[in-house]
Amino acid sequence: MLIMSVDLGKARTGIALSDEGERFAFPKTVITEYNPEKLVEKIVDCAKEYSAELIVVGLPKNMDGSLGFRARECTETAEKIKELSGIETILWDERCTTVSAHTALNYTDTKGKKRKNVIDAVAAVIILEDYLNFRKNRKD
DSSP: OOEEEEEOOSSEEEEEEEOTTSOOEEEEEEEEOOOHHHHHHHHHHHHHHTTOSEEEEEEOOOTTSOOOHHHHHHHHHHHHHHHHHOSOEEEEEOTTHHHHHHHHHHHTTOOHHHHHHHHHHHHHHHHHHHHHHHHHHOOO
């Protein structure tokens, strides 16, 4: 199954995609869009272009597990994505993914403008890898 992940941001939104075997996650693109309605449309366009069968949207929980304002915004956006695309859309805990993405880019010595352009896609990869590991290890 092809699974697409979304790391929602206020200005930039990262998109990643799995392989059909659900073993790997690949960064696909970063969408720069400030208008929430247009952003949802662009995410749905990506899902259709990549033939995604499931969409995983990062849910930015607080460190204590509670949901703040940003988490509620992401929940609403995920619902709109599901409505517009008709594709099953789930929320996935994304705590610390941006920190992990920065760490990964530090190891590759990615700096400056290039870093700014890829950080959100790398965060989407981390969200998707976490979700794929969950699917692989869950007990049916």
